[in-house]
Amino acid sequence: MRMGEGVEWVLHSLLTLGWLGDGEPLPAARLAAGNDLPPAYLNKQLQALVRAGLLTSTSGPRGGFRLARPLSEITLMDVVAAIEGPDEAFRCTEIRRRGSGAAAPDSEFAEPCAVSAAMRRAELAWRRELAAQTVADVLAAADSHAPSAGRRVRRFHGRD
Amino acid sequence: MRMGEGVEWVLHSLLTLGWLGDGEPLPAARLAAGNDLPPAYLNKQLQALVRAGLLTSTSGPRGGFRLARPLSEITLMDVVAAIEGPDEAFRCTEIRRRGSGAAAPDSEFAEPCAVSAAMRRAELAWRRELAAQTVADVLAAADSHAPSAGRRVRRFHGRD
C-alpha cells in the first residue's frame, strides 16, 4: 500500500503559505522552487486542494494560491481526502457471497462482511488520528524543532 | 490510496482454512473455487503468506496450504504486512532539506520531519488496530452473523 507523493508535497506547500503569513497569493512555480518540486505537477496537485475548498486560486499577474482558511482549521484528514480521494483503502468485493457462499440465503448478508468490518475499524482509527491533527499543529512542531525555517522561507520569497 | 485486493482474498482464504478445522492441506485451486477467485493469482498471493510464515505448503498429490499456527495467533497486521510489504504508506522524501531549506544547518534536521511524524502517528494508530484483531476474531464475528457459513464451506470441500 502506498500513499501518493502529492500528499507530502501539498503539506509542505501549506506550511510555506502558513509561514508567509500574509494573505498574498503565491504562484505554484514559486512554491515548487521553494521546495524543489516539479512545478507543473505541483500545480496539478494544488488544483485538487482548490476543488476541496482548502485553497483559493487567482489567475494572471500577482496571482497564485492562497489559503482559504487558517491552517488551524485544516486537518490532515482534509488534505489526504483532497489528494487521495474520499474512498477507503480497503474495498470489500463481497467475496462471502461468491463461490460456496452463493447458496446462502440473503438473510445472512444483512450485516456487513466481517472482514470488511475489521479492516474498516482499523482504517477508522487512522482517519480519526488524521482528523485530530491540524496543519497548524504540524507547523508548530516544525517551528519548535527548526525555529529559523519560517524566516528562511519568508526570505526566499522576499517577504520579510 | 488503495490496498491490494490480495489482502481481502487471503483473509477469506484463511477463514476457509479455519472453518475446515482439520490440519489437512487444501490446494490453492480448491480455495479459489470456494471463493470464486482466479486460481493462479491466488496461488501467488498465498506464497507470500508462506514466506511470512503464516502458512505452510506441501507439493504433490494431497498437497496444498495449511495453517502454520492457529488463527487466534494471526493478526490482521501479520496478513497486511505479508501481502502489502513492511514499509509504511507515507514515505518522507525529506522535502524540508530541499529548496529554501538547503541552506539550513544540519542541527535543524536532528528531529524527524514534522510532516512525516504527524503522518506516522496516524499510521501507527492504524497498525495498532490491525495488530489488536486476530483472524480468529474475524471468524467469530462472521459466525455470529452467518452461523451456517462454516458448514457450507466444509460441505463444499467434502469435509463434514
Next chain:
DNA sequence: GGACGGCTACTCGGATATCGCTTGTCCGAGTAAATGCGG
C-alpha cells in the same frame, strides 16, 4: 501374496505478459497589470 521400481498426476513456485493508475508535461483560456496615446 508381497515388495520394489517406474510412471503418472498433482501441487507449488517463480518467470513472464498485460493492465490501470500514478506521475509528469504541455499548451490554451482568462486575467490583471503595464504601456502608450489622446484629451
Next chain:
DNA sequence: CCGCATTTACTCGGACAAGCGATATCCGAGTAGCCGTCC
C-alpha cells in the same frame, strides 16, 4: 497631467503522454500416490 484603450506577460486549468507497480497467466521442478512387474 490624467484617463482610457490596447498590449503584454503571467497564472491557473485541464487535456495529453510516459513509467511503474499491481494484476493475471503460464509452464517447469518436485513430490506423493499408483500401477505393473518381478520375486
